[in-house]
Amino acid sequence: MISVLFAVLTALSNGAASVLQRRAALNVPAGEAMRLSLMGHLLRQKVWLCGIVLVIVAAVCQAVALATGPIAVVQPIFVIELPATLLLAGVVMRVRVPRTVWYGVSAVTVGLAVAMAAAAPVGGRESVPGGDWFPALVVTGLFEAALITAALGSDGNARAALLGLAAACGYALTAALMKDAMAQLDEGGVTGLLTAWQLYATAAAGVGALFLLQNALHAGSLAAVQPMLTLGDALISIAYGVTLFGEELRTGWWLLPQLAGAALIAVGCVVLARSPLAGGNAPPAPRVR
Template structure:
């Protein structure tokens, strides 16, 4: 029992660290200068912000703790604990913005957690060493980045709630693709670390940076809870899909499992939409009340 307790504590700590880091990143993302959907220089600005860097370090620490926890306990135990980070994120964002956490937000957060956990539990998890040919990897990354660019270039005309969801969806897909590529890279590098120096690694880095740009713009909308929930859903689901359809890990085999996966997906999506429609929003986001009032005072001087 004591042996299993440590991975559980590590997983919960990692989930909190991920949520805290993302919430800290959001605070600088909404305050950064530029358009509502900022360009690549937006990331360079954030790299000069101490609080954003601390948040990034917390995100990296959280991801590392999650991997450590997975090495000591089954995925069916650790993955649900990792998803609890959504509730941490909702509370932390409300505290930072001096707002109350609504009951509907908590219910929606639990729905997202339950839906995602159910989907991941129903997919098989193979221990075979994955193989992904370079042409297929290029097609995968190219499709992901291409779809993300379409969202990025059209996001200016969307309202903030829809923009948060679509940017986070595209960002989560990019980071999920990065996870799929990273799985191939690390699995093949266990026996030979020189395999890390490969085209797949460069492709993973490019996709990760693009995903980070999209996610920071999603946080910039002020709908942090919805954006973070969308990331928590999209990243692992895309990773599982890559494993199922490109790496040969398979999909739920029985009709009951397939129906269950669809039902859990619907639950997670419904929770995310509820979070996006909630009034809880960072008032300093572009177009927000506090940002608008600040701009108006500046113009009257």
């Protein structure tokens, strides 16, 4: 129950952060794409810094959630981040929530419920045997390289979607490393945590994922980025949970409702990301011809 509560808090923080970071990315010159100077432009914007504060809050909540629950349960809950944030924004700003937003919220909520009920993730170990990390990191690196290469060969929303998926993979890896690092805390206390390579790998993966996300938001619309980010994070995290932590999911005919739930989530994310409450209709930054 604690893991679910903190997963929800993580989703709320991450959803709000994505919207703030997208708005900040619109003010960055197009020529800064895929350069470290992009971060310099963002650091000078208060709206982006507010988003980073929320990212830090989300990281703390995520660590608690992963330390107390299976990764295949915690990470999929994060798909509610966008609908929850939009509804909260409507209440705070006293703006009437459009009917389409409610459709999107319903699609994401029902999709998540169906997918989780069908998958029924259980079991798993708290830590990962050291030797299992090497093939996982190699495969992840190759996948990331392929996505980034494909993104550099495209532009607009296609680039945004590819970089959004690359960022999702980075965040999923960050979650897996974070869960393993928290296990070192349980086993060896603070000393065990501070001497664990997983802690520093978590920081490196998180910074890399953040950099990819900023470039994704800079390349195209939130509607192109959010579904890839949300679903990609959930699905890749589940893959890590099964392969690294030994968590189990239902298979066979149960895959059909799982796929149906994922499709509903994807549709809901697109609808919500296009909402004015998310800034989804704002035009992307100008491209260099």
